[in-house]
Amino acid sequence: MPNSTQQFASDNYAGICPEAWAAMAAANVGHVPAYGEDGWTARASDAFRELFRTNCDVFFAFNGTAANSLALASLCQSYHSVICSSTAHVETDECGAPEFFSNGSKLLVAATKSGKLTAEAVRTLAASRSDIHFPKPRAVTITQPTETGQVYSIDEIQALSATCRDLGLRLHMDGARFANACAALGCEPADISWKAGVDVLCFGGTKNGMAVGEAVLYFDNSLAEGFDYRCKQAGQLASKMRFLAAPWVEMLSSGAWLRNAAHANACARRLADQVSGLRGCELMFPVDANSVFIRAPEQSLQALRQRGWRFYTFIGGGARFMFAWDSDPVRVDALASDLRAILGTKADPMSINMP
Amino acid sequence: MPNSTQQFASDNYAGICPEAWAAMAAANVGHVPAYGEDGWTARASDAFRELFRTNCDVFFAFNGTAANSLALASLCQSYHSVICSSTAHVETDECGAPEFFSNGSKLLVAATKSGKLTAEAVRTLAASRSDIHFPKPRAVTITQPTETGQVYSIDEIQALSATCRDLGLRLHMDGARFANACAALGCEPADISWKAGVDVLCFGGTKNGMAVGEAVLYFDNSLAEGFDYRCKQAGQLASKMRFLAAPWVEMLSSGAWLRNAAHANACARRLADQVSGLRGCELMFPVDANSVFIRAPEQSLQALRQRGWRFYTFIGGGARFMFAWDSDPVRVDALASDLRAILGTKADPMSINMP
Amino acid sequence: MPNSTQQFASDNYAGICPEAWAAMAAANVGHVPAYGEDGWTARASDAFRELFRTNCDVFFAFNGTAANSLALASLCQSYHSVICSSTAHVETDECGAPEFFSNGSKLLVAATKSGKLTAEAVRTLAASRSDIHFPKPRAVTITQPTETGQVYSIDEIQALSATCRDLGLRLHMDGARFANACAALGCEPADISWKAGVDVLCFGGTKNGMAVGEAVLYFDNSLAEGFDYRCKQAGQLASKMRFLAAPWVEMLSSGAWLRNAAHANACARRLADQVSGLRGCELMFPVDANSVFIRAPEQSLQALRQRGWRFYTFIGGGARFMFAWDSDPVRVDALASDLRAILGTKADPMSINMP
Amino acid sequence: MPNSTQQFASDNYAGICPEAWAAMAAANVGHVPAYGEDGWTARASDAFRELFRTNCDVFFAFNGTAANSLALASLCQSYHSVICSSTAHVETDECGAPEFFSNGSKLLVAATKSGKLTAEAVRTLAASRSDIHFPKPRAVTITQPTETGQVYSIDEIQALSATCRDLGLRLHMDGARFANACAALGCEPADISWKAGVDVLCFGGTKNGMAVGEAVLYFDNSLAEGFDYRCKQAGQLASKMRFLAAPWVEMLSSGAWLRNAAHANACARRLADQVSGLRGCELMFPVDANSVFIRAPEQSLQALRQRGWRFYTFIGGGARFMFAWDSDPVRVDALASDLRAILGTKADPMSINMP
Missing domain, CATH: 3.40.640.10 (Type I PLP-dependent aspartate aminotransferase-like (Major domain))
Structure with a gap:
């Protein structure tokens, strides 16, 4: 959790x-x-x-x-x-x-x-x-x-x-x-x-x-x-x-000012890379810096909230995930995993193709 | 110094x-x-x-x-x-x-x-x-x-x-x-x-x-x-x-909020007590809290500055000494001592009366 | 003119x-x-x-x-x-x-x-x-x-x-x-x-x-x-x-406050009535009070300006005509006439169809 | 009145x-x-x-x-x-x-x-x-x-x-x-x-x-x-x-701008000239323009009010008289006369000397 x-x-x-x-x-x-x-x-x-x-x-x-x-x-x-x-x-x-x-x-x-x-x-x-x-x-x-x-x-x-x-x-x-x-x-x-x-x-x-x-x-x-x-x-x-x-x-x-920022950016990229191919999940904007905006069905976002994730939906209705100097990549992966689980129950092409 | x-x-x-x-x-x-x-x-x-x-x-x-x-x-x-x-x-x-x-x-x-x-x-x-x-x-x-x-x-x-x-x-x-x-x-x-x-x-x-x-x-x-x-x-x-x-x-x-304040007040009182009787030195206001305003001849204040003390003179032309949660009583005494030395060169009744 | x-x-x-x-x-x-x-x-x-x-x-x-x-x-x-x-x-x-x-x-x-x-x-x-x-x-x-x-x-x-x-x-x-x-x-x-x-x-x-x-x-x-x-x-x-x-x-x-307003409103109505059927001329908003907003081809509006009429086009690009307590109905008719002349040269179906 | x-x-x-x-x-x-x-x-x-x-x-x-x-x-x-x-x-x-x-x-x-x-x-x-x-x-x-x-x-x-x-x-x-x-x-x-x-x-x-x-x-x-x-x-x-x-x-x-001002100034001067010698009555400021400030005993000012005169007393407690483009010299004289009458009951040297 x-x-x-x-x-x-x-x-x-x-x-x-x-x-x-x-x-x-x-x-x-x-x-x-x-x-x-x-x-x-x-x-x-x-x-x-x-x-x-x-x-x-x-x-x-x-x-x-x-x-x-x-x-x-x-x-x-x-x-x-x-x-x-x-x-x-x-x-x-x-x-x-x-x-x-x-x-x-x-x-x-x-x-x-x-x-x-x-x-x-x-x-x-x-x-x-x-x-x-x-x-x-x-x-x-x-x-x-x-x-x-x-x-x-x-x-x-x-x-x-x-x-x-x-x-x-x-x-x-x-x-x-x-x-x-x-x-x-x-x-x-x-x-x-x-x-x-x-x-x-x-x-x-x-x-x-x-x-x-x-x-x-x-x-x-x-x-x-x-x-x-x-x-x-x-x-x-x-x-x-x-x-x-x-x-x-x-x-x-x-150099911490730049390292902190680079780390946060990398976390955003890490999430984006893991979710960008998912069906029913769209990256709303290019992921240039430390945030990822995801458009997904409201029921998927709701499922995400039920798994304990908190996020804002104030721009364009999508979910915003924002990463900081201390964001934990393990947790980023956990979020990506939850997203995959929620969205992929219907349509994860990888799992479908697995023998 | x-x-x-x-x-x-x-x-x-x-x-x-x-x-x-x-x-x-x-x-x-x-x-x-x-x-x-x-x-x-x-x-x-x-x-x-x-x-x-x-x-x-x-x-x-x-x-x-x-x-x-x-x-x-x-x-x-x-x-x-x-x-x-x-x-x-x-x-x-x-x-x-x-x-x-x-x-x-x-x-x-x-x-x-x-x-x-x-x-x-x-x-x-x-x-x-x-x-x-x-x-x-x-x-x-x-x-x-x-x-x-x-x-x-x-x-x-x-x-x-x-x-x-x-x-x-x-x-x-x-x-x-x-x-x-x-x-x-x-x-x-x-x-x-x-x-x-x-x-x-x-x-x-x-x-x-x-x-x-x-x-x-x-x-x-x-x-x-x-x-x-x-x-x-x-x-x-x-x-x-x-x-x-x-x-x-x-x-x-x-309770630090009150201790800090009480300490600062005590430092002000400590200074006031040591200088209140000095000739040519007047306490401008009752010393109720953590500041002491001293009216003294400008040449005395100047002598004080030459000894390295810094203070403001913005209210009524007197010197303001302000004490904080960490003011050092030893330094308060040093200030009092310098004040006595400066003012007392002309008129320290104690020394005059000493045989 | x-x-x-x-x-x-x-x-x-x-x-x-x-x-x-x-x-x-x-x-x-x-x-x-x-x-x-x-x-x-x-x-x-x-x-x-x-x-x-x-x-x-x-x-x-x-x-x-x-x-x-x-x-x-x-x-x-x-x-x-x-x-x-x-x-x-x-x-x-x-x-x-x-x-x-x-x-x-x-x-x-x-x-x-x-x-x-x-x-x-x-x-x-x-x-x-x-x-x-x-x-x-x-x-x-x-x-x-x-x-x-x-x-x-x-x-x-x-x-x-x-x-x-x-x-x-x-x-x-x-x-x-x-x-x-x-x-x-x-x-x-x-x-x-x-x-x-x-x-x-x-x-x-x-x-x-x-x-x-x-x-x-x-x-x-x-x-x-x-x-x-x-x-x-x-x-x-x-x-x-x-x-x-x-x-x-x-x-x-x-009662001048109301008479003045009624007169201005009537002038707007007078213009609206005369131009509302014209081809190429659209009333942009219901004419409830003392203004008439007309949408017409820019060349028509330009022709109107060339005949000496002045008007604003700041809302929605249409021409606004605004009537006051002293607007002259004769001049309202003159404006309507000019509008008819400009717009009607090409396409007044009534007159075309008349034997 | x-x-x-x-x-x-x-x-x-x-x-x-x-x-x-x-x-x-x-x-x-x-x-x-x-x-x-x-x-x-x-x-x-x-x-x-x-x-x-x-x-x-x-x-x-x-x-x-x-x-x-x-x-x-x-x-x-x-x-x-x-x-x-x-x-x-x-x-x-x-x-x-x-x-x-x-x-x-x-x-x-x-x-x-x-x-x-x-x-x-x-x-x-x-x-x-x-x-x-x-x-x-x-x-x-x-x-x-x-x-x-x-x-x-x-x-x-x-x-x-x-x-x-x-x-x-x-x-x-x-x-x-x-x-x-x-x-x-x-x-x-x-x-x-x-x-x-x-x-x-x-x-x-x-x-x-x-x-x-x-x-x-x-x-x-x-x-x-x-x-x-x-x-x-x-x-x-x-x-x-x-x-x-x-x-x-x-x-x-x-030239009305200047005539109007000159007239108002003249009225102030006219009043000042008539009251400047009165005992118990002091001109508070030089009368350069169109106002006259008079310092007089409060009971005198009160008597003036009882005769119907209205004036402000907001600057320095004196009475301010201010003259406009249409001030009537006859009324200025009437004011001066009332002032003389009020103040002179005690001390008008002229009347005292009159046989």
Whole structure:
């Protein structure tokens, strides 16, 4: 029977990885200045600049809701709008946070296929209105990888950013699982961020194995002006900042950020490989990163739940399985086995053909 | 020479206390539901209800800026105002956070002596205007203990809440150092909160020895309606909530919350006792909790800095020394000794009288 | 050739009707108290209460953007959402005003056919999410008549309000052209407002023949608490309020409000009757009030523009003709004639078949 | 006995002056495009540019609350602050509108004598804090003339703007009675606005004799970017804009704007001259514009009220008399006479000396 500590409902369900934990322990020594005036925060900022090989401005926020919403608010005035996909987390799961932090900037949902924004969709939407009665588009936000587990290629991001530059729009990247995208593409972080035209990146730490905390990276330094005040006013300046910063130092220097992501991606691939041929079971989206969306008959999903598995069905009605830095391959196999058992009672071609 | 890890500039400079750390370690096991749907969060909420002996609604926020601002926003509409003292942290050190979260509620500074609000001051200010051109007072906020290190007595709080009820105002308590007030008064938490008429309390965990996190307690449950959504929208809902909640469980059950506070208070008292008789050195405020404000000639303060001590001088020009759960009494004595040496070079009556 | 002063692009293009003008002249005598403390404002408020036969709270705002947005803001907290149709003016043409005034309340677009909201659509949308990551539905807004020129029947409104009550939602009516709905239905204003379950109505004056000003009527008095402060803070309290209020007094007492609307409706009907049989010309929506939406080949619309007619094509690509209190029937006939000439050159079966 | 239509409680109590009225009548002809796309709006904007002899950007808002608050919001982000005097209307009488429109920008009250801001006071306040915990000063607002009826000289404004430039602050002028300042100084509008370093001016029309409407003039065109959207979103874009714009065309071209102001100023001077020598009666502020503040024993003020006079006593406890474009000198004399009679019963040296 499934162990409740090894479900795949969300990568948020995982705890703190050893490297992040060790860093917190190392940081928990003596007294140090508060509000980011400590050495850990300076080192973490430098580590990001080194990793991205550019002199970006680095800030730390408590969670992704705030990181993304504050970043968008810094790009927009209240009468501006932000173009996103219909599955964008900022649109579907932030309870109006972007509108709240920006004091009213409207999110405009562009037509997309399976949650991946395209340059064409951005251009079409941005061109649809140009009168004063409609909020002026000012930014585009993409999630890398998408909420549907797909990774934007370097070319796709470049095409988006070229369109943005052409239209006077800023490009924001929600990188709640940015590390997974890097692991998937095997590229440098710079390649899918500033080198591809991204203006601001929210680099997720929580889903990558930290307790709390996201980094906001401004590659266009001029856009970062006042962002420290913005964070403070919005309740996102940690007094004991070292505990948000130290984990980043260790995660980045040890390579754990990438290993964690690669492991999670591999688990998703492991599941996908085992179920992709099953009759009555369809992979809803390409499995690029650490999630697998499966479309299957409701009775099959119900049978899966009865075997103790927990999962969400909020996008497109399919079952989402999400893997974390510590997901156990044995449990992945157990899930695949259960899926096969449930779906295969009717139609497992392998067993049919066995003598 | 002073050890930089044992300064008394702020209780924010301290790290995580052993009990909080142990709780985080205990919580860092396996996968658990996110966003507060875990067992630790339930237990922490229950622990607060038990400690306060009432069925209050309990929420967790990342820091005091957010906790206090969200609580005030929940009491007010944008056209309301909040009465506070001129030294209130929400007025002087939150970069406009209360106005931001409430979408414009104005803070009204009542005339006070040394930062302690009185029922009379509230009444006078609330009565000063009643026209539509001025934001209608809707809440009063007091800091317990005050930013000047003074503790409101039960009677003082009751007088304030009686006035609030009379005027249709809600009473909010910024309890960033609430534990220190309890330790100082030797009373039950209930005595200076709901039993004394407080509607909402922000109970500080960070300054009490945690890494991050404050609790917001609604004693009037009707006021808590929608506060969970409010926290989520404002970027204050932690996905891995267990790491905010677990420390509370251990802090409250072990009594560390009170021990930590009592220790910090004792350090302040220890310093105050050693310097209170010194010529050229004046205690600016009664030393009720964990801070000591000293007024001394600027050249004396400068001499203190030259000996390596760091402190703030933002309230009234005096030097603030703030003690934490881990402040070292030996270092307190060293500070007192340096103060005596600096001030006493001119005028130590003891040495003058020695034969 | 069309006279530029008799276009049918918008009912906003019309001036001030004689009754409103006379009232402003009558009010422009001597000195009177400002900010609504004058007799005209009192009389206008009473006139509304008499017209609606109920003791509603009455407020005056400068325009519809503000009236509707403030009313919605008074029903919602920032973390709430408002259900509307995809053609709702608050969604499509207010530049994010509802989100701005409410500090982030999200508009949720319900699936509708031709812009008319149904109880079923409200129920389906409201039931689609109930988790904290999505803004909680708190209000429904309908436009009466709709932006597509359709009038909700009493039954339809009752069905909507019953669903709202069932789901704990407030019902707001954007009545920018409320008078046109009354004229169309031949009913009492009360019948399609409070008697049908509407909580708040924004009754449009500008499109009805006034220079500026809308009335906000709260039928549930408890919801009106603080709305005077809200208007003041949001820049919607006129100092010389008499000039917003006096026109209402005269418009309501003279019956001009209804005559103006009936005339505009009749003009729309006059056009619809003359073009409804034309080949290649389709009425996109039932012509219930003062607008006619025509779908015709783009070359036909272009030909119409070449003859000097101006019109908008923003909803569904069709041409919108909108009639005002002073629209000239002769010009309506001229437009119909031009349409016939353009469309009929190819294919008027009647004339072809005539011997 | 005083005629209620000729009180001097507020210049808001006056109606529409003949020139503004005639312009509205002239504009009330036929159909014209809405939302400022009409000829009147273009001509009014040009008239301002001609009057100020510069290519400023011109916008129209419904009232001063909105004009000033929107202008300040355009200069600030939410985490900025605005320096003002303690008597500034934005601080004392806008119900938190600046905080609302800016989403939280805090007003910082500088120490002033009698409500007139000085360069020194600005510098001192701006220098008082530079840490992230306090909203960063970004703008200075002055009211010309002040709420206490004093006029800033060209030199004083230049000194303020020089300090602003030095500190990176924008200078905003609340010109609710800007015309009165021009009349008082006998200068060109440019002299006390852009030539003296003002970035944005809100030029009041309502108190100058119009029904409704203020103009917002951006002398630094770059600051005006997006202000049209800002107005729209904030409910300040009039659909029938011609009725806000036309009065300006006529007021500016006819010189009525200046005549109206000069007349009001003369009435204030007329009262001041008659009461300035009276025993027990003190002019609280220099009478530069159209208001007179009188400090007198409460029993004298009470006696004045008993004779039917109405006035406010909100600033410093004195009685404020405010004169409008249509104030009747005969009534001014009557007020002066009553004041003399009331105060002179004890101590009118003239009558004492009379045989």
